[in-house]
Amino acid sequence: MKLDMHCHTKEGSLDGKVSIEDYITRLEELGYDGMLVTDHNSYNGYREWKKNIKGKTHKNFVVLKGIEYDTINAGHMLVIMPENVKLRILELRGMPLPLLIFIVHTFGGILGPAHPFGEKYMSLISTRYYQKNKEILKKFDFMETFNSCEPAQANMQARKAAAQYGLAGFGGSDSHKLDCIGTAYTRLPERISKESELIALVKKRAPIQWGGSLYKGTTRDRIGKMHKVLLYSFWLYNKVAGYSTIRKRRGQSRYLMLSTVRSSYSTGLRDRA
Structure with a gap:
């Protein structure tokens, strides 16, 4: 089964230019069987498919729900729940x-670094956190080993x-x-x-293949060294946006922890019954 496992839509990513329906249409034309929607910190692209497309058109095409999450200290992570x-x-x-x-692991999901050897601030290996905690790689379930928008050297290091x-x-x-x-x-x-x-396939270490060709139309390709200005701007934006959601995240974290404790307690009672 052939899928694209890193996809951004205009419904879910501010920098996305293609609707999820046009995305699906194009992948079908190219012989793909499915896609993993990985918008930035949003499930809106997937929601658009589920609400307006699922079961109506593209019935043989599989759309999976994922997300590209911006951490405060370690770059972008691909998450699948x-x-x-x-x-x-x-x-x-x-x-x-x-x-x-x-x-992610508490609730049965998997995650791995997107473009781990890629752009500064966006990619795990370039972060100060990784330099001090290199064994964190043991905690991941997968790694993006080929990203069309990264240099060949970065992909080779990821492999x-x-x-x-x-x-x-x-x-x-x-x-x-x-x-x-x-x-x-x-390819699954x-x-x-x-x-x-x-x-389940990832956890049981099923043989998964991957490949592709490098894309030559990235912003880095088009504007050269000026691309660094965008990187610094992203770093600042991510810090400000991350800190602005602290209160909401803390509330959600407390709720999730309480739910986990309650679930464990209920399971313990059933086991003793």
Whole structure:
């Protein structure tokens, strides 16, 4: 089964230029069987598909729900939760990486760094947090080992790191524009139809293949060194936006922790009955 595992839509990402329906249409034309929607800190692209497209058109095409989460200290993370789990906190950017890992794993999800050797501030390996906590790679379930919008060297380093830590590799276009769609793929050994099935494949270390071609139309390609100005602007924006949601995140964190404790307590009572 062939999928694009890193997709941005205009419904869910501020920098997305393609509607999710046009995205699906293009991938179908290119012979893909599905996609993982990974908008920035938002499920709105997936919601658009679920509300207005699912069951009406593109009936043989599988759309999976994911998110590209902006941590406060470790760059971008791709997160996939079981289909029956809804966590509002994942749409509130700015969690520190250890808390994100704890929440995702507690509720049965998987996560891995997007473009881990990519742009400064956006990518794990370039962060101060990683330099002080390199063993954090052992906590991930997969790693994006091919990203069409990153240099070949960055992808090669990601492949080596994934192999070293025994992580599954994903390939994703990271496309925000039409001409980038379909430049990367992930091939699963069997057909799936929902997120929990993908999670199960990753956890049982099923053979997953990936590949693609590099996209030459990125902002970095077009404006050269001026791209650094955008990177610094992103860093500032992410910090401000992350701190602005602290109160909401804390409230959600307390709620999730309480729910977990209650669930564990109820399970213990049933086990003793």
